[in-house]
Amino acid sequence: MTRPTPAAAVAGLIRRPWFWGLVAIVVLLGLNVLKDPNYLAITVSPTTGNLVGNLIDILRASPPVLMVAVGMALVIATGGIDLSVGSIMAVSGAVAMEFLKSVGDSRSIGVALAAIGLALLVSALLGAVNGVLVAYVGLQPFISTLVLMLAGRGIAKVITGGQNTAASSDPLKWIVNGYVIGLPVVFLFAVAIVVIVGLVVRRSALGLMIEAIGINPRASRMAGIRPTGLLLTVYVLSGVLAGIAGIFAVGTVMTVDVSKTGYQIEMDAILAVVIGGTSLAGGKFSLGGAFVGAMLIATLDKTVLFLGISSSATPAFKAVVIVVLCLLQSERVRSWFRRRKAPPALAIALDDDARKEGVVA
Numbered sequence: 001m002t003r004p005t006p007a008a009a010v011a012g013l014i015r016r017p018w019f020w021g022l023v024a025i026v027v028l029l030g031l032n033v034l035k036d037p038n039y040l041a042i043t044v045s046p047t048t049g050n051l052v053g054n055l056i057d058i059l060r061a062s063p064p065v066l067m068v069a070v071g072m073a074l075v076i077a078t079g080g081i082d083l084s085v086g087s088i089m090a091v092s093g094a095v096a097m098e099f100l101k102s103v104g105d106s107r108s109i110g111v112a113l114a115a116i117g118l119a120l121l122v123s124a125l126l127g128a129v130n131g132v133l134v135a136y137v138g139l140q141p142f143i144s145t146l147v148l149m150l151a152g153r154g155i156a157k158v159i160t161g162g163q164n165t166a167a168s169s170d171p172l173k174w175i176v177n178g179y180v181i182g183l184p185v186v187f188l189f190a191v192a193i194v195v196i197v198g199l200v201v202r203r204s205a206l207g208l209m210i211e212a213i214g215i216n217p218r219a220s221r222m223a224g225i226r227p228t229g230l231l232l233t234v235y236v237l238s239g240v241l242a243g244i245a246g247i248f249a250v251g252t253v254m255t256v257d258v259s260k261t262g263y264q265i266e267m268d269a270i271l272a273v274v275i276g277g278t279s280l281a282g283g284k285f286s287l288g289g290a291f292v293g294a295m296l297i298a299t300l301d302k303t304v305l306f307l308g309i310s311s312s313a314t315p316a317f318k319a320v321v322i323v324v325l326c327l328l329q330s331e332r333v334r335s336w337f338r339r340r341k342a343p344p345a346l347a348i349a350l351d352d353d354a355r356k357e358g359v360v361a
Contacts (some may be wrong), residue, residue: 018289021296024275024325028296028303032333035307044182051182054302059183063190065090066291067245068265069272070194071238073290074201076273078227078234079214080134080141085242085269087152088126089262092119092246096177097256100167120243126152127239131232148265156258168253176251186248193244195235195355197237198287207285210234214282221352268297271322296325 032039042053068085075082096119105111126148133144178185201207212220213227220227250256274280275296276289300321304314
């Protein structure tokens, strides 16, 4: 077996969509360094002994988007979409905060675990509602999850009585705001969850069956795959991951704001998944790519704040970055640049190769 040449290895790396996500992260960090040469500096806090710096802040901010993006990648791989993840986050946070407030024991690990468990159970039930509507009733995923997206925040308002609910729990606060070996605990938890989900879907037939459903549902049925159970499982998993994201989000300040918790995070999650190379048409997915996409979104949000971009211009700034990144990922665009730079004979060869790959019509 011959090893690929360095040039071939680099070319193969460039063709991977998540590579351009990493490039975008480096570019954004470079913009911040131009404004502040010490932006990437990481120091040790003399009072707590923890690592502090802008990069650590990015790691702390990324887990909610990361959790939702992983669940979204699995849903999109089946050819669906989940617009309800932000509302599920709000419901999860509301359940956890209301439970902790009613019990009132801020030091009990058992109470904190019970609050987390109850929040995730409710999130799983909401995800199951989506799964039943899509898999068994046969509604379009966009419509099914849009219904829960609109109704979810109403459910959260009923749970909290329409008020922002604050609670106290030292164990939960440590999970979200604590540090281990100088790194944020919440980020380590998020990475561990991504690794576990990745091992489950890639070390078993689950990942292949999910991709088969997304590529051709009819053929997957003929191959003996039952899509209903898999679709239900995927939407339940998406709901649970959104519930975890909701706990991470409200645990930062130990307060749930129904109108703001998880607001528009479904858009960031979809962007993270697309940046990572998962096709919105369904089929092959990449959890590693979703991880890179989520880190890019977190870096982008931090960059927007650091550069002092006004809130009214923030969506436009993010849109420009995402559009440029998607163009860089496009094989059609890259082949066009290669033909422009190549000699005429080589350009014809590249054009023929592109047609064989189905890049150029």
